Each structure stands twice: as C-alpha cells, then as structure tokens.
C-alpha cells in the first residue's frame with residue numbers, strides 16, 4: 295500500500311477487495327504525514343482520533359455490505375481557514391491559536407458524510423492573505439518538490455500535502471488565486487469553482503464576495519469527485535447556488551475535438567521564458583487533440599491587481615473586525631481598559647500583512663475616499679467580468695498560464711509586498727469574475743537546480759465546470775501528468 299500514489303478509485307477497489315482496511319490506510323497516512331511534516335511544515339494540526347473514528351465507521355459499513363460513500367477511506371487534509379468541530383482552527387494566525395470551533399463547515403460535513411477521512415489541518419498564509427505561505431504565524435511551508443522554494447499561497451499547505459502524498463485530496467480556499475497558484479507551484483491539480491458553487495458556511499471570511507472553497511488532487515478525476523461531493527445549495531449560505539450539481543466524470547469522458555479555446559494576449563506579455571515554453575507546449579498539445587485556438591483580448595486585465603487589492607482589503611477590514619478579544623481571539627493579558635483591550639489584542643494577534651490590509655481597507659472605505667477607490671474598483675470589476683462574458687460568446691474555454699514564474703525561493707519576495715501581489719496577476723481576474731478556473735500540471739522548467747512544476751490555467755463560463763473538466767481530463771490523458 296503506497297498512500298503517496300493512491301487515487302480515489304484505487305482506494306475504492308483496494309477496500310472492496312480487502313487489500314487493506316480504511317483504518318490501516320488512515321494509520322499509514324498519519325504515519326507518513328508525521329514523518330514528512332518536519333521537512334515541509336505543511337500541517338498545523340493532526341486529527342488522528344477523528345481520522346481513525348471515521349475510518350472505523352467506513353470499515354463497519356463495508357463489513358455490513360453497505361455503501362460507504364464516494365470518498366470512503368480517502369485521507370483528506372483541510373486548510374486551516376475552514377472550521378472543524380472540536381478541532382483547532384487557527385487561520386495560521388496567532389490570534390486564533392487556541393480557537394476550537396463548535397461546528398463543521400458544510401464542505402467538511404459533506405466530505406465526511408461521503409466517507410472521507412480528515413487527517414489534519416493545513417498551514418497557510420494568515421487569514422489566507424498571501425501568495426507564498428510565508429505569512430503564517432507558525433512558520434512557512436516548504437515546497438515538497440524543492441525544499442528551498444515556497445509552495446505558493448495562500449493554500450500552500452493543502453497543495454504541499456497532496457504533492458508529497460500524505461493526503462490523497464485536500465480542501466483549499468481561493469480569493470484571488472490561492473488554490474490555482476499553489477497547485478501550479480507544487481505540480482498538482484487545483485480547482486476554483488464558480489462563485490456560489492460550494493457553500494462558504496464555515497469558511498473563515500477574508501473577502502466574502504471573492505472567497506471560494508475548492509479541491510486539490512493529483513488527478514482531474516479526483517478533483518472533480520471531491521468537488522461533486524462538496525458542491526450544491528446550502529441553506530446556511532445565502533450565496534450558494536441552487537443549480538444542480540452535474541456528473542463531472544461524465545464530462546471528463548468526452549473528447550475535445552472542435553472545442554474553441556481563447557488565448558488572451560494580455561496573459562502572455564510578461565512571462566518568464568521557461569514558463570512560456572511549457573505553456574506553449576501545452577497549447578500545442580491541445581491543438582493536436584483537435585481544439586481550435588484563437589487569440590483574444592481581455593482588455594481590462596491590467597487593472598485587475600489594483601482593483602482586487604482595493605476590494606479584498608475593504609472586505610477584509612470589515613470581516614476581521616470581529617477579532618476583538620471578546621469573542622474568538624486570545625485576549626491580550628496586558629490590557630487595563632476596554633480600548634486598550636481591543637488595541638493590544640489586535641496588535642499582538644495579527645501579523646504584518648493582515649494589519650497592512652486592515653489599514654488599506656479602512657482607508658479605501660473611509661468617507662471621502664469611498665467613491666474614488668472602492669466604488670471605482672467595483673466598476674472596474676464589472677468591466678473585467680464583462681470582458682470574460684464577451685469572450686465566451688465566441689470561445690468555449692480560455693487557457694492561460696497560472697503564474698508568470700515557477701515557485702520562487704523562500705524569502706525572495708518577502709520584503710516587497712508589491713512583488714508578492716504581482717504573482718497573482720493571471721489568477722485574480724477569474725476570481726473577480728466569479729467564473730470556474732483551475733490549474734493543471736503542464737510541464738517542468740529545465741533551468742538551473744530543480745525542475746519546477748508549471749501550471750496551465752483553464753477558465754470557462756459560470757457553472758461550466760463540466761466544460762473545464764472535459765478539457766482538463768483530455769489534457770491529462772494525453773500528457774500523462776498524473777503523479
């Protein structure tokens with residue numbers, strides 16, 4: 295039994311033929327995770343008891359001949375911004391070091407109901423703010439592909455555990471690229487579904503109009519299966535969609551001959567050469583599969599970063615007001631008055647990036663600046679969404695790089711927040727438009743030192759996850775990128 299290479303369907307047949315039990319699998323995944331963690335720091339908390347209990351339940355169902363669920367026995371890791379009942383959820387912040395939620399996020403509830411086995415909570419940037427996982431209060435995550443490199447962020451831990459093989463699939467969150475960019479840096483599949491496709495109930499809010507929960511996996515099929523399990527209407531999140539959840543694996547079986555793919559010229563302007571080579575190789579493969587490619591323009595792309603950092607900081611400044619030392623947070627011991635209690639608690643509990651964003655967000659929402667910044671950014675957001683809508687009138691999917699460069703070295707961009715913000719240049723637009731987008735492994739750079747993974751981004755119309763998976767699965771079959 296090698297957990298590191300397992301897919302969901304291999305686990306299903308292994309359990310069915312009694313090659314191993316769910317408990318044996320969970321024990322092995324936990325053992326491996328404990329061995330690997332000193333190298334990568336990808337897990338913040340292990341949930342051994344919860345995992346073994348879930349695995350025992352799967353084994354009992356199997357013994358009784360009952361259906362144990364679509365994810366039966368599958369070791370899953372969950373980003374630590376997604377709440378888990380009775381299991382510490384820190385958001386990688388010092389302020390929530392001891393926070394133990396009283397409920398489960400809907401996504402967690404659904405994957406456990408399908409037999410999934412949660413083995414731990416993964417490290418990330420504090421409150422999901424960052425692109426390298428270096429903003430964690432508990433130390434950075436190292437990329438398992440090259441330990442001197444970042445795994446991307448903010449869901450760096452969730453990407454790393456799937457790449458190193460201690461979890462078969464994982465949950466991340468994406469506000470401006472935090473699933474796709476780490477997936478591309480670590481060489482795994484990462485999916486940001488349509489806004490509202492997956493309930494945000496239990497996802498700690500960063501920027502509510504942009505936040506998504508989505509899956510990481512080593513194969514397109516596993517990513518689709520996990521998404522199918524967690525997607526769908528949830529009365530506890532008013533923005534979750536009523537649209538029925540399709541059978542994504544059905545879409546994956548269709549071939550892609552005749553699909554029309556748009557290549558937005560703005561996304562190929564400032565790429566590192568080696569990344570460009572890999573993406574062009576990927577596009578050539580899509581053509582060989584019978585896709586037609588056309589150059590398109592998404593004219594407002596250049597405003598995306600500015601627009602995103604106004605909207606997300608505005609929403610963050612409001613969302614993070616709840617950490618006031620009264621409710622969830624560890625309260626400062628030094629405070630003598632109420633005002634001091636707020637100030638010191640927030641001052642001690644939040645890291646530099648979180649503070650920067652709260653200040654920026656408060657500024658852009660303040661009287662006098664609201665119209666000039668926040669309102670303007672909302673208008674630009676509509677223009678960016680309209681660019682996509684117009685493009686999808688003539689193409690079935692859009693293909694771009696995920697990031698202009700592969701995984702960078704730890705510390706390389708830490709002193710320059712603007713450089714760090716630029717690593718999301720190709721992912722932020724899809725988030726602002728709320729359309730489905732994903733990263734699929736598309737090759738490795740051959741440069742000095744390590745060979746670093748490069749991800750290709752596929753974007754489709756709202757709720758056209760089937761079209762996105764169809765293209766991704768055909769690419770995977772032809773390219774053989776599964777690890």
Ligand code: GLN
Pocket residue numbers: 422423424425447448467468469470471472473500606718
């Ligand atoms: N890197 C982006 C940011 O820092 C995106 C983060 C995310 O998607 N959660 O905001």
